[in-house]
Each structure stands twice: as C-alpha cells, then as structure tokens.
Amino acid sequence: MNERDKNAPAEESSEVGEVGEPTEGGLSRRDWIAGLEKGLLILEAFDFDNQRMTSAQVAARTGLSRTAARRYLLTLEHLGYLHSEGKTFALTPRVLKVGWSYFDSAPLPRILQPFLQQITGQTGEAVYASVLDGWDLVFIARNGATRVMTTGFVLGARVPAQLASPGIVMLSALPEQQVRDWLATCAMTPFTPHTITDPDQLYALIAQARQLGYAVVEQQLQTGVRGIAVPLKNRHAKVIGALSLSLPMAAEAREQTLARILPALQQAANALINLV
Amino acid sequence: MIDQSPVDLDIQKRDLIEGLMKGFDVITAFDSDSPQLSASEVAERVGLTRSAARRYLLTLVHTGMAASDGKKFWLMPRLLNLGQSYLESARVPRAVVPFLQRLTQQLQESTNFSLLDGDEIVYVTRVTAAQLVNAGFEPGTRLPAYTTTAGRVLLGMREDAEIQAYLERVNLIPHTHMAMTDKAALFQEILTMRRQGYGITENQFEMGMRGIAIAVKNRNGRVIGALSVTSNIAACSREEAIARGVPALQTTANTLMMWV
Numbered sequence: 001m002n003e004r005d006k007n008a009p010a011e012e013s014s015e016v017g018e019v020g021e022p023t024e025g026g027l028s029r030r031d032w033i034a035g036l037e038k039g040l041l042i043l044e045a046f047d048f049d050n051q052r053m054t055s056a057q058v059a060a061r062t063g064l065s066r067t068a069a070r071r072y073l074l075t076l077e078h079l080g081y082l083h084s085e086g087k088t089f090a091l092t093p094r095v096l097k098v099g100w101s102y103f104d105s106a107p108l109p110r111i112l113q114p115f116l117q118q119i120t121g122q123t124g125e126a127v128y129a130s131v132l133d134g135w136d137l138v139f140i141a142r143n144g145a146t147r148v149m150t151t152g153f154v155l156g157a158r159v160p161a162q163l164a165s166p167g168i169v170m171l172s173a174l175p176e177q178q179v180r181d182w183l184a185t186c187a188m189t190p191f192t193p194h195t196i197t198d199p200d201q202l203y204a205l206i207a208q209a210r211q212l213g214y215a216v217v218e219q220q221l222q223t224g225v226r227g228i229a230v231p232l233k234n235r236h237a238k239v240i241g242a243l244s245l246s247l248p249m250a251a252e253a254r255e256q257t258l259a260r261i262l263p264a265l266q267q268a269a270n271a272l273i274n275l276v
Numbered sequence: 277m278i279d280q281s282p283v284d285l286d287i288q289k290r291d292l293i294e295g296l297m298k299g300f301d302v303i304t305a306f307d308s309d310s311p312q313l314s315a316s317e318v319a320e321r322v323g324l325t326r327s328a329a330r331r332y333l334l335t336l337v338h339t340g341m342a343a344s345d346g347k348k349f350w351l352m353p354r355l356l357n358l359g360q361s362y363l364e365s366a367r368v369p370r371a372v373v374p375f376l377q378r379l380t381q382q383l384q385e386s387t388n389f390s391l392l393d394g395d396e397i398v399y400v401t402r403v404t405a406a407q408l409v410n411a412g413f414e415p416g417t418r419l420p421a422y423t424t425t426a427g428r429v430l431l432g433m434r435e436d437a438e439i440q441a442y443l444e445r446v447n448l449i450p451h452t453h454m455a456m457t458d459k460a461a462l463f464q465e466i467l468t469m470r471r472q473g474y475g476i477t478e479n480q481f482e483m484g485m486r487g488i489a490i491a492v493k494n495r496n497g498r499v500i501g502a503l504s505v506t507s508n509i510a511a512c513s514r515e516e517a518i519a520r521g522v523p524a525l526q527t528t529a530n531t532l533m534m535w536v
Contacts, residue, residue: 030331031330031331031334031335032331032334032335032338033295033299033331033332034295035293035294035295035296035299036295036296036298036299036302036332036335036336037335037338037339038296039293039295039296039299040299040339040341040358043358043361044357044358045361046361046362046364046365047361047364048364048365050365051365051366051367071291071292072293074291074292075291075292075293075297076296078292079296079297079300080393080394081300090365090366091361091362091365091366092362092393093362093366093391093393093400094393094394095358095359095361096358096359096362096363096398096400096415096418097304097393097398097418098300098303098304098355098358098359099355099356099357099358099359099360099362099416100359100416100417100418101303101304101307101351101355102351102352102353102355102356103356103416104306104307104308105306105307105308105310105311105350105351106311106351106353107308107311110308117409131353133340133352133353133354133357134340134354138353138354138356140353140356143409143410144404144405144406144407144410145406154363154402154414154415155356155414155415155416156353156356156357156359156360156363157360158356158357158360
C-alpha cells in the first residue's frame, strides 16, 4: 500500500450509493487509490505521438514528479505492461489485456453480435455498434462486409462524436443545452473539406436526427463516405448506443441507400429493445 | 519487445507501487461469468479486504473505467482506451495492415497478425475477407497459445526445453472434440511446424475451420509475431490450402522482415 493507503481510515466512509455518477470530485479523498489512477493515466499517456517516453517525458505529460513517474514506470515494467530500452519506455501487448477486460465482461457486445451479422446478411455491408464515452464514440462490436474486405475501425477505436452518424444520433438523445454548451467549447478539427465546424450548423444536424429518428452524415470524417445510424434503445427508452454502417457515396444516391439500409438497421434496433 | 514475459528486474521492492499492482487484479476480476461484482466479491477474488476492494472500485468509477448502481460494479468502455494506447503507440500492429490487406486480397480469406505474451497468443491486427460471419480473431483477442495455429508456430520458435516446460505447466483444454490433448503429440507437432517453416491445423479451436500460420522475423532474426490465415475447411483440400496459402504467407513474411 502507498502512503495514502496506510493513512486511510479503516472504517467504511461514504455510502457507495452516492458514487453512481463519475463526475469530477465525486470521490472522497480517502476513497482514492492514487496509485491506480495515476498508473492508468500513465498508460493512457502513450499514443501515436508519444510511442516511447523517458521518465522525464512521462512526468511532463502526467504532472507527476520525475521520481514518482519513474517508480510508476518501473512498477508497470515489473508487471509486464511496459518494456524499456535504455532510458525510454514503451507499451507491450499486455496492455490490451486490461482494455479487453471490458469485452471479457460486458454483455452488450455479445448480445449485439448476431444482430450485426443479420444486418450484414441483409445489406452486404460492414456494420458497427458504438456507445458514447464522454464526447467520443467508441466502437464496441462490428461485423465485416460480404462484398469487400474490411479493416475498418477496430473494436475500441474512438472518434469525436460529432464526426460520425452514430455520434450524431446519440448526441440527439442528450439535453439540448448540454450539447450546445459542449459544441461551443470543443475544438472542431476539420477532417475533410466538408467537415462542419460551425456549432449552430452542427446542432441543426443533431436536431434533424432527433426528428427523423436516424442520422445520415456525409464526408465529416472521410471524404466520399456516408454514414447511417439509428439509436439503440433499451426497454426504458433510454438511448444506450447506436447501430451504424458507412458506405461509399459514389455507389448509390442517398435516397437509394436509405431505402436499402434503414429498414434492416431499424428492425435490428427494435428487436434489441427487449434484450438490452 | 514483443515475445516477453515479465522478467525479474533489478527493482527495489519499495519502488513498486502496490496500489497499481492490485488495481490491475481488480480490473481483470471481471469476466463473462461475472460481469457485475460487489465489493465483497471483488475482495474475495483479489485477496483484499472489502473496504480496500471498495476503494479500488470507487477509484475506477472516478476515472470512468467502471460504473456502479450503488451495490454492484461493472466495467465501462473507457477501459478500451488502454488497449487503444497500445494499438496506437506500437508500430508493428499498424505497420502490418497494408501487408495483411494484400494477403487477404490475394487469398480471399481473413488474415491476422499475432504475437505471444507469456503463454498467451494475442491477436493485434486483422483484415477480414468478404464473408457473412467474419473468420479470424478480433484485435485484442487473447487465447492460450496451444489453441491456435499461430500460437503453436510461435511456441516452436522457443528452445525445446522452454516448449517442454510450457507443456508441463499448461492444461490442454479441448475446444473441439478433435482438438489435440496429448502433450507429446503436441510437442511433435510444434517441432514439425518449426522444421517445415509453417503450421497448419484443422478443427482445433472451431469446427470446420483451418488455420495456416508462419512466424515473422525482423532483420536481426528476432521473432516479432506470426501471420495467419483462417479459412473454411469445406472450401478446398488441405493440400490446395497449403499450396496456395504458404507461399503467399512466406512472401509477406519476407517483405515484412525489411519493414519491421
């Protein structure tokens, strides 16, 4: 146990029931395992732009002292999550194991899989299921196309929600003011010449999805690609995710694609209402 | 870098951060048999007191990696971010994508790149062929090494004594009624794979499926992983599959050698 652990009171503190919402500062300090939170923070600090880091670089990216960062790095290396070469550290594939615990335990991706296969059977297209995590959408299940080979998004891939049809459809289920506040402050990187970066225009797209019950998004993330998404609701009418597929725009007109795809998506979403 | 088990580093016990080590145990305590756990259940599985387990869980809830209804806890998709950090930061899983794409185009079958992590085979990249139900393994899938063709091929890259030690400590669970469960036979098969430079198995993990795999080495001769192709046994004979698959895999491995 670290320092904080040793000094923590032995008796039960706040009621567990108070901690449903993962909000900032929702955790009382004595319930906090600093070592765990900081360790996870360090693993997340590695990315495409920071593939190998020294303890000084990790310290700078995480706000830890260099000595503390080094202890965390050594612990992570000891556990096999990092390997070092000289002074730099990099992630090992064991890190995938921690992330994969979600798929090992969560029932939702498993429930969805046969429905995704059914949609692919009906449409021939690759199909995805995703959920919102903050303002990102995360792909949690997928099934490849029967027409073409696919690499697509790997499971766990995340995309800013406003750039893809499943994101738009899930945002349309959130309170308007909350979405507007976020749109006003978020950094909107244009991915294509068509990417909408104006908050009002973007909100119009979200409002339209709410009205229609589905979203059609074109060329926001990739040029020449159209996405169609429907919300995935549970039996309490709560939107818990989205089913979507993305297709090349050149092959078909928008109306044609919608007529071909939408019934299959909606049918699956309807069937899932009683299962999720 | 790739095929490694945690080694005994020159690390002082006091340098290790206990909270972090137990934290990973708490995360991996959740599985398909128990997607939701209470603090006492986690405590029991991980070897913590109930109040300590609860503090770990609350910390995970705080970071968004778990959620709770007040009694039970479960894992959240935020956790996938950790796996993404690996897939984004490690060069090899991304570097092999165009090679797998070409291989899939050539063979019209799903292809995978995988590597060993200790005694487990981890699939890190996949390109799926045009099929209704995708063959092969989703990136992130982790299985005991003996279950799959790629796993056996990569075991074959180890020293004989190491393979024997592995076979001694592992419990061979038959995933199909045709799966190999005899350790001596498995050892011989692994040696055959090493000798012929590729591995082929049928009906070992899923009925009706065939795997062909080949080890990939880098310029320094170090094994960095395996390329594999998963296909339907009904589609062609074993001989045809070898005649078509092995040269394609071999060519790809040779090209990859110069790139990774």
